[in-house]
Amino acid sequence: MKSVSHDALVVLDPRARILCAAGCCMATALATQPVAVIPALCFPLIVGVIFRFPFRRLSWMAVRLNGIFILMALTTLPFVDGPAWRSVGPLTITSPGAHLMGVMILKGNALVLSCAVFLSTMESASLGHALSRLRVPTAFVQLLMSVIRYIDVLLEEHARIRLAMRARGFCPQFNVLTLRTHAVAVGALFLRSLDRAEQVADAMKCRGHHGTYAATRTLHWRTADSVWIGTALSVIMVMFWLGWSV
Amino acid sequence: MHVSEGIIAPALLGGSWLATMAGLVYGMRRTGPAKIPRVALLSAAFFVVTFVRIPLGPAHMHLVATGLIGILLGWSAFPALFVALLLQAILFQYGGLAVLGVNTLIMALPAVTVHYGFRLGVRRGTHARVMWLAGLAGALAVIGNVLLMAGFLVGSDPAFAAPALGVLIAHLPLIVVEGVVTALAVSFLYKARPDLLPHMEMVS
Numbered sequence: 001m002k003s004v005s006h007d008a009l010v011v012l013d014p015r016a017r018i019l020c021a022a023g024c025c026m027a028t029a030l031a032t033q034p035v036a037v038i039p040a041l042c043f044p045l046i047v048g049v050i051f052r053f054p055f056r057r058l059s060w061m062a063v064r065l066n067g068i069f070i071l072m073a074l075t076t077l078p079f080v081d082g083p084a085w086r087s088v089g090p091l092t093i094t095s096p097g098a099h100l101m102g103v104m105i106l107k108g109n110a111l112v113l114s115c116a117v118f119l120s121t122m123e124s125a126s127l128g129h130a131l132s133r134l135r136v137p138t139a140f141v142q143l144l145m146s147v148i149r150y151i152d153v154l155l156e157e158h159a160r161i162r163l164a165m166r167a168r169g170f171c172p173q174f175n176v177l178t179l180r181t182h183a184v185a186v187g188a189l190f191l192r193s194l195d196r197a198e199q200v201a202d203a204m205k206c207r208g209h210h211g212t213y214a215a216t217r218t219l220h221w222r223t224a225d226s227v228w229i230g231t232a233l234s235v236i237m238v239m240f241w242l243g244w245s246v
Numbered sequence: 247m248h249v250s251e252g253i254i255a256p257a258l259l260g261g262s263w264l265a266t267m268a269g270l271v272y273g274m275r276r277t278g279p280a281k282i283p284r285v286a287l288l289s290a291a292f293f294v295v296t297f298v299r300i301p302l303g304p305a306h307m308h309l310v311a312t313g314l315i316g317i318l319l320g321w322s323a324f325p326a327l328f329v330a331l332l333l334q335a336i337l338f339q340y341g342g343l344a345v346l347g348v349n350t351l352i353m354a355l356p357a358v359t360v361h362y363g364f365r366l367g368v369r370r371g372t373h374a375r376v377m378w379l380a381g382l383a384g385a386l387a388v389i390g391n392v393l394l395m396a397g398f399l400v401g402s403d404p405a406f407a408a409p410a411l412g413v414l415i416a417h418l419p420l421i422v423v424e425g426v427v428t429a430l431a432v433s434f435l436y437k438a439r440p441d442l443l444p445h446m447e448m449v450s
Binding site: 021022025026028029030032058061065068069071072075076079080097100103104105106107108109110111112114115116119120122127137139140142143144146147148149150151153154155157158172173174176178179180182183184185186187188189190191193194196197198200201204211 | 250251252253256259270274277279280281282283284285286287288289290291293294295297298299300301302303309311314318325329330332333335336337338339342343344345403405406407408409412423426427428429430431432433434435438439442
């Protein structure tokens with residue numbers, strides 16, 4: 001995985017970013033009222049605007065996510081019983097149906113936005129170091145960092161296999177030949193992965209690896225990080241208050 | 247094959263996070279430090295394989311390879327799939343953090359189940375038998391994935407029965423494709439390196 005060149009929130013400590021994202025996601029997932037989700041939608045938006053987050057990169061995600069919600073609404077709303085709320089052409093939307101869809105759409109967008117703004121531009125190395133400092137088990141952090149390290153290697157490997165397929169005139173269609181070719185390519189990729197895993201394990205053993213994750217970077221918690229954590233906590237409290245008061 | 251954020255009910259999200267954490271802890275215990283590179287590389291391979299697109303009429307479908315991951319990793323499929331799905335959520339916003347427990351459970355539970363089925367059937371297996379069992383494992387893993395996904399949708403709200411049925415129908419071609427691809431990929435591994443497959447007793 002390549003590190004992202006434009007990290008909008010680089011001034012914040014990675015631990016603060018992870019805690020903000022986790023807290024906002026947890027509170028949003030628990031919300032059951034549309035009004036309670038609005039702060040969770042506004043908070044990452046404001047953070048993104050302040051830190052100049054490249055929102056344009058989320059446009060395809062927003063189209064895909066809300067496309068799924070429109071599809072869900074069209075297939076779900078006719079089956080929700082209750083008092084009629086609005087009529088759109090032949091479709092009558094009931095109050096419980098509108099509530100269900102409102103919560104779903106707001107929560108879906110708020111959750112994805114929180115994750116994207118706080119975490120998507122974070123450097124992979126920072127993610128590993130921050131998780132390590134947040135007392136996530138070493139074995140898990142090591143696994144995560146190894147996956148991040150080798151995704152790039154395997155993407156290159158897969159690109160080489162695809163190039164070889166194309167050089168032999170392979171043109172994917174929905175037929176047995178395509179499936180057979182893809183199966184052999186997948187098999188070859190897994191085989192090379194397993195071979196490389198053995199090499200990596202041997203290399204780690206040779207270098208005296210004893211199961212600890214060595215984080216060479218020092219993370220500095222600043223006042224700004226505490227301020228943003230405090231703001232996130234306030235947003236979460238407002239969400240719970242709005243949820244209870246409805 | 248991801249459930250999007252915002253759809254699943256809070257109680258189901260909490261329950262699936264607990265189940266995923268239990269699977270993750272057990273999977274990490276079974277993995278041990280020496281096997282971490284193997285799990286990591288296969289997790290990365292799973293991440294890459296999900297980019298393989300197969301044309302289906304005007305649309306495409308992408309491979310999921312849960313059957314193959316399950317056959318090769320067993321309980322270690324839990325950490326492998328959790329990490330791959332976490333990275334997909336962070337990098338591409340596929341799925342998400344809150345729904346990560348649900349998505350891991352949907353993918354990993356059938357993977358672990360088919361691992362034990364394959365292991366039982368494959369003892370003293372011939373090439374043809376291994377291939378058929380792998381095909382069955384690949385198809386059954388996707389059936390398990392889809393049924394769990396539909397179950398989570400209907401469990402969240404009975405009004406989601408129609409989208410759940412849509413999910414089941416939309417994944418029918420993938421069940422066949424995954425079965426064929428897993429069978430042929432395992433056949434390739436059997437010919438190249440049979441020692442990599444679980445509990446193989448070679449029959450000449």
